[in-house]
Amino acid sequence: MSIDSPAGETEPPLIGCVFVGTSLDGFIARENGEFDWLIAAGDALGETGYDEFFASVDAMVVGRATYDTVRAFPEWPYAGKRVLVLSRTLVGSVGIDEEPDTTAHATLAEVVETLVAEGRRRVYVDGGRTIQSFLRAGLIREITITRAPVLLGTGIPLFGPLDGDVHLRHVGTRELGAGYTQSSYEVLAGG
C-alpha cells in the first residue's frame, strides 16, 4: 500500500477508464447498435482527445455488442492493442482468435484476473453493459463523456442500476465543435 492510500482502503487492481460519446439523454447507441447521430458530426468536432486517450491505455475490455459492431468495420480499429471481450457466448467460438491480441472471457472476474496476470493496469472499458459491470465492481476510475446535442428517446444507455450513489470529482468540461461538449470525471467512491 502506498503512503497516500487512505487507511482501510485497498487499491483496486485496475484503473478502468471510460471514454464515450452519448446523446444528451444518455444513450451510447441506438437500440440496434448504430451511432449514426454521433459520427454525423465527423471532423466538425475537432480534437476530441481520443487518440491520446487510446494511446494511454494498456488494454481494452469490450462487451459482445461492441465487439460485433467493431468487427464489422472494414479495418480492425484496435490494431496493436490487447483486447478482452467480456462475453459468455463468445468463449471458444470461431473467429475470436483471428484478431491478434484478442481473447474472450466469460466473467468479469476472469477478465480482471487475466489483466492483472499480464501486468496491465490502465484499461479502456467500452460498451454499455460492460461499463456498468465495471462501475458496479468499483473498477472505473476515469470517465470522459462527449455529449452530442441530440435527444434519441431510446437506445443503449451508458449508465444503469448501482448499489448506491457514486460520487465523482469533476476534472473539466470543454466545448468541442458542432455543439458537442466533453466532461471528464474521476470516480471517488461508491457503486
Add this chain to the structure above:
Amino acid sequence: MSIDSPAGETEPPLIGCVFVGTSLDGFIARENGEFDWLIAAGDALGETGYDEFFASVDAMVVGRATYDTVRAFPEWPYAGKRVLVLSRTLVGSVGIDEEPDTTAHATLAEVVETLVAEGRRRVYVDGGRTIQSFLRAGLIREITITRAPVLLGTGIPLFGPLDGDVHLRHVGTRELGAGYTQSSYEVLAGG
C-alpha cells in the same frame, strides 16, 4: 406569420423552458422524489442563474409529483407566479385553490389552451413526465441542465421516449461550483 418564420412552419403557441438539475446519469430526483444529492451542494454551486430564469417566465407548469413535493415546503416557492398543475386526479380536489394563482388541469391541451387564453407565452415546465409530455408535443424551446457530479443508478429520469430524434443547438456550457456543470440548449426540431 412574422417575416423571420421559415416557410411552412407554424410558430408554436408557447415557449416552453426547462431549467433543471440532474445527476450525471440523468435523474431529476430519486424514486421517492427526494433530491438531497442536489441540494447538498447548496451555496457551493455559486450563481446558477435560476432567479433570473424564474423572473423571465410568465407562468409555470408542473406535474402532480412536483406539486406535492413543493407544497410540502415550509414556504410556497412560486409566490406571485401563475402555476398550472398537470394532473388528472388533482382537478377539483380540496386544496388546489388554496395557493393563489394555482389551478389544476387534466390534459396538456387544456393547459396550453388556458395559457394561450391568458396571454402567457414563456412558460417554465418542470417535473419529469410533464417535461417529457411538452417535449413530445414540440412545446419545449429552451433547456438548461445543471449536472451534479454523482451517479444515482435509479430515480425519476429527465428524459423519456420520443417519436423521433430531437436536435438541439448548444447555446453554452459553464462550470459552477462543487463540480457542477451547466449546459443550455435550444430545441431545433423533432420529437
